[in-house]
Amino acid sequence: GLHRVAIANQKGGVGKTTTAINLATALAALKRKVLVVDLDPQGNASTGLGVPAKQRVRTTYDVLMGAVTIDQATIPTEVPGLFLVPSDINLTGAELELIDKPDRAFCLRDRLAGLAEGYDELLIDCPPSLGILTLNAMVAVNALLIPLQCEFFALEGLCQLVSTVERVRQNFNSSLEIEGLLLTMYDRRNNLSAEVAADVRAHFGSKVYDTVIPRNVRVSEAPSHGKPVLLYDHRSSGARAYMRLVTEIRRRDAAA
Amino acid sequence: GLHRVAIANQKGGVGKTTTAINLATALAALKRKVLVVDLDPQGNASTGLGVPAKQRVRTTYDVLMGAVTIDQATIPTEVPGLFLVPSDINLTGAELELIDKPDRAFCLRDRLAGLAEGYDELLIDCPPSLGILTLNAMVAVNALLIPLQCEFFALEGLCQLVSTVERVRQNFNSSLEIEGLLLTMYDRRNNLSAEVAADVRAHFGSKVYDTVIPRNVRVSEAPSHGKPVLLYDHRSSGARAYMRLVTEIRRRDAAA
Numbered sequence: 280g281l282h283r284v285a286i287a288n289q290k291g292g293v294g295k296t297t298t299a300i301n302l303a304t305a306l307a308a309l310k311r312k313v314l315v316v317d318l319d320p321q322g323n324a325s326t327g328l329g330v331p332a333k334q335r336v337r338t339t340y341d342v343l344m345g346a347v348t349i350d351q352a353t354i355p356t357e358v359p360g361l362f363l364v365p366s367d368i369n370l371t372g373a374e375l376e377l378i379d380k381p382d383r384a385f386c387l388r389d390r391l392a393g394l395a396e397g398y399d400e401l402l403i404d405c406p407p408s409l410g411i412l413t414l415n416a417m418v419a420v421n422a423l424l425i426p427l428q429c430e431f432f433a434l435e436g437l438c439q440l441v442s443t444v445e446r447v448r449q450n451f452n453s454s455l456e457i458e459g460l461l462l463t464m465y466d467r468r469n470n471l472s473a474e475v476a477a478d479v480r481a482h483f484g485s486k487v488y489d490t491v492i493p494r495n496v497r498v499s500e501a502p503s504h505g506k507p508v509l510l511y512d513h514r515s516s517g518a519r520a521y522m523r524l525v526t527e528i529r530r531r532d533a534a535a
Numbered sequence: 536g537l538h539r540v541a542i543a544n545q546k547g548g549v550g551k552t553t554t555a556i557n558l559a560t561a562l563a564a565l566k567r568k569v570l571v572v573d574l575d576p577q578g579n580a581s582t583g584l585g586v587p588a589k590q591r592v593r594t595t596y597d598v599l600m601g602a603v604t605i606d607q608a609t610i611p612t613e614v615p616g617l618f619l620v621p622s623d624i625n626l627t628g629a630e631l632e633l634i635d636k637p638d639r640a641f642c643l644r645d646r647l648a649g650l651a652e653g654y655d656e657l658l659i660d661c662p663p664s665l666g667i668l669t670l671n672a673m674v675a676v677n678a679l680l681i682p683l684q685c686e687f688f689a690l691e692g693l694c695q696l697v698s699t700v701e702r703v704r705q706n707f708n709s710s711l712e713i714e715g716l717l718l719t720m721y722d723r724r725n726n727l728s729a730e731v732a733a734d735v736r737a738h739f740g741s742k743v744y745d746t747v748i749p750r751n752v753r754v755s756e757a758p759s760h761g762k763p764v765l766l767y768d769h770r771s772s773g774a775r776a777y778m779r780l781v782t783e784i785r786r787r788d789a790a791a
């Protein structure tokens with residue numbers, strides 16, 4: 280069946296969008312059919328996949344409001360096998376508009392029920408908050424991938440995130456699991472990264488991927504070219520790390 | 536009178552909290568009496584100022600809900616002359632609870648009306664979103680300081696932020712001005728920082744501070760010691776940059 284993953288962490292700037300774009304690209308490179316849902320009003324995943332604002336005619340906002348189906352909002356990207364539901368600033372309005380609905384937590388899950396056959400992977404890029412949009416993502420999937428910057432503040436928010444996941448599992452979606460924690464922007468030159476990594480592995484054990492994404496300027500340059508780093512510079516340390524990640528995820532799936 | 540500034544940018548991880556903590560500390564070092572309001576449910580500003588979770592008895596959430604006054608929630612920090620209204624995860628609930636109130640945008644402004652005399656500076660650390668909490672901050676102040684990471688995605692969100700400021704000015708707070716844009720995590724070793732900086736200066740001209748905050752590992756180490764970098768390592772390039780910033784801000788104020 281369809282493997283549905285939400286990429287979430289309320290801490291800002293930890294690599295959620297970068298991971299969504301590059302993990303999706305790596306999966307498509309392995310001939311999986313992938314759909315990315317951009318659930319962040321900033322629309323960074325849409326930009327990073329090369330979709331300019333004027334091509335975002337039907338967006339995640341329209342899907343959530345029921346104006347269009349998820350298939351009608353889906354567009355192809357430059358990456359073969361990789362499709363996108365784009366987003367824009369209108370999505371900020373969805374938080375307010377969904378509040379009054381009794382089924383506000385299930386909106387995205389219900390829209391996804393109508394998704395066409397044929398996809399292998401669904402990745403949802405979440406905004407940096409634990410509000411209604413991230414709640415919708417956690418209800419719509421059965422797996423959570425948590426990118427974690429190797430910095431102190433990023434470590435601090437983990438308990439809040441884990442207890443939120445627990446609450447969602449109890450009240451809305453009993454199948455939700457933390458599939459893995461991904462250490463990002465790891466800088467070999469400083470001790471802080473190593474200390475944070477050691478701390479996270481001590482708490483979460485094998486839930487932490489062996490693969491660590493290094494801080495690599497090519498990764499942050501790629502979005503300005505509208506390309507995933509795997510296409511922008513496939514030899515870069517960042518691109519190679521995301522390819523290693525997808526290999527590790529497939530190995531874990533096979534072993535599960 | 537009291538100089539009230541909100542430190543806001545919906546893009547995550549751009550240095551909002553780091554700027555709030557260190558600018559506040561630098562102002563206190565110049566013998567100003569400073570209040571920091573932590574308006575982010577992550578509570579990073581509270582942590583970075585050395586206030587552990589168990590000392591956050593009365594929080595920003597209690598103030599917004601009217602359970603306590605702002606003075607009752609204010610606590611001293613290790614920095615002489617610097618006071619804090621701490622926050623915790625309960626603040627996430629405020630977004631939902633304020634929604635139904637007709638005056639939801641003015642809640643913080645109204646609470647601040649009761650603030651004791653004697654403060655020179657008020658700094659509000661905002662969460663990474665353009666929701667109700669950030670709206671409250673923009674209504675409660677007359678100046679906005681926008682930290683901007685020298686990265687492509689950070690540049691992209693600026694138009695959304697500027698148009699939000701415009702809407703707030705027209706509908707809620709005609710005195711709101713962008714006081715300045717602060718370039719953060721500037722890395723001399725790569726072109727991306729220079730390109731983004733040039734772009735921002737081309738668009739915003741003199742609104743961009745001359746002072747640029749370099750990427751400096753001592754800045755990201757400081758929060759794990761519960762200290763602003765100005766106290767943790769005052770000789771570091773990051774600490775010196777924040778001291779330069781406060782000198783530049785005072786020079787601009789004098790010239791205004």
Ligand SMILES: Nc1ncnc2c1ncn2[C@@H]1O[C@H](COP(=O)(O)OP(=O)(O)OP(=O)(O)O)[C@@H](O)[C@H]1O
Binds near residue numbers: 292293493545663
């Ligand atoms: N491995 C890396 N090396 C260098 N830069 C990186 C890396 N991963 C991400 N970045 C850069 O760091 C910044 C933050 O990453 P990104 O935007 O993906 O985080 P996010 O968690 O999605 O942010 P937000 O909370 O705003 O949604 C971006 O400018 C991105 O290009």
Ligand SMILES: Nc1ncnc2c1ncn2[C@@H]1O[C@H](COP(=O)(O)OP(=O)(O)OP(=O)(O)O)[C@@H](O)[C@H]1O
Binds near residue numbers: 549748
């Ligand atoms: N000049 C700097 N050099 C190195 N690291 C920095 C610098 N400024 C901030 N950081 C680190 O970068 C990370 C992001 O900074 P910070 O948490 O202040 O951003 P933020 O905008 O408040 O994030 P959020 O959107 O989650 O509130 C933190 O781990 C912080 O320690």
Ligand SMILES: [Mg+2]
Binds near residue numbers: 297
């Ligand atoms: Mg993102």
Ligand SMILES: [Mg+2]
Binds near residue numbers: 551662
């Ligand atoms: Mg912050």
